[in-house]
Amino acid sequence: MKLYLYDHCPYCVRVRMIFGKKIVPVENIYLLNDDEDTPNKLIGTKIVPILVKDDGSAMGESLDIVHYIDQLAGDTLLNSTVRxxxxxxxxxxxxxxxxxxxxxxxxxxxxxxxxxxxxxxxxxxxxxxxxxxxxxxxxxxxxxxxxxxxxxxxxxxxxxxxxxxxxxxxxxxxxxxxxxxxxxxxxxxxxxxxxxxxxxxxxxxxxxxxxxxxx
Ligand SMILES: N[C@@H](CCC(=O)N[C@@H](CS)C(=O)NCC(=O)O)C(=O)O
Structure with a gap:
């Protein structure tokens, strides 16, 4: 899988957290901030994070990606409580x-x-x-x-x-x-x-x- 991201982006950090915690291999691809073409081609809008799955399909929205990886790899570990x-x-x-x-x-x-x-x-x-x-x-x-x-x-x-x-x-x-x-x-x-x-x-x-x- 490939993850398109910026280092300063807190939404991208959400996704990096679940990959890191569950030790799921992923290739991090840092886009230049003025690269509009790559995200536009992948999800039709200029926004990261974007996950490209092994089947080539692309997924946006940090929390959707977090839940996808949490359910995909091993036991679901995320406690859903937010006080x-x-x-x-x-x-x-x-x-x-x-x-x-x-x-x-x-x-x-x-x-x-x-x-x-x-x-x-x-x-x-x-x-x-x-x-x-x-x-x-x-x-x-x-x-x-x-x-x-x-x-x-x-x-x-x-x-x-x-x-x-x-x-x-x-x-x-x-x-x-x-x-x-x-x-x-x-x-x-x-x-x-x-x-x-x-x-x-x-x-x-x-x-x-x-x-x-x-x-
Ligand atoms: N709701 C989105 C928000 C993502 C978001 O706002 N990403 C920012 C970077 S922190 C972005 O790519 N903005 C477009 C830009 O900066 O041009 C998510 O949770 O994934």
Missing amino acids: PEIEGWIKIVDTYRNFLTLPRCISINLPEFATQSAIDYFVNKKTAIYGDFQQHLLNSQTYIERLNADLIALSPLLISDHGANGIFGMEDILLFPLLRNLTMVKGVEWTAPVLDYMHSISRITRIPLFNDHAI
Whole structure:
């Protein structure tokens, strides 16, 4: 199977998580951000993730792919419970996380931004939706302080047992990709429980955090 994706895309991380956790072989193909042809040809729209199955058929929508792989390979392992507190936390952080991550992801050597035209395409498209990147960078401290407070609120909600027999489920599929993206932001005060959680999910899904490249 082939997975078409971007490294900064949280929806793509959802899919990478289930492949990594279940140790299902897949070829990851990082598209340039301005490559419209490849996704258009595969699913008729310019959006990733896209899974191309061994029979050649293509499938979009991250959660559909997650469930497909979960059911395909071995025992279904995803616990479907998503606590309303976690859903609520994600909704709050969704209101500002892009202001921190979008202006940074273009500068940390990700494969989808390997060319200047891919960067320009992304900046034009996202600026039209989310506003000026430079302004967001200037406002970083305000968003970081909000995030620091939200991480303190998240800490007691996290389940730390993600060992071999630990719980792994939809909550992790929804939450980890957002936290991982925020590791590209320098100066965030990660709490010990959130750090433990991220390292444990990173290990069992084989998806590295961005910490080393934080800006
Ligand atoms: N509902 C879709 C959302 C996927 C999505 O929004 N992907 C973004 C990247 S994070 C995308 O490809 N956007 C088109 C673009 O950036 O040009 C899913 O869950 O798979």
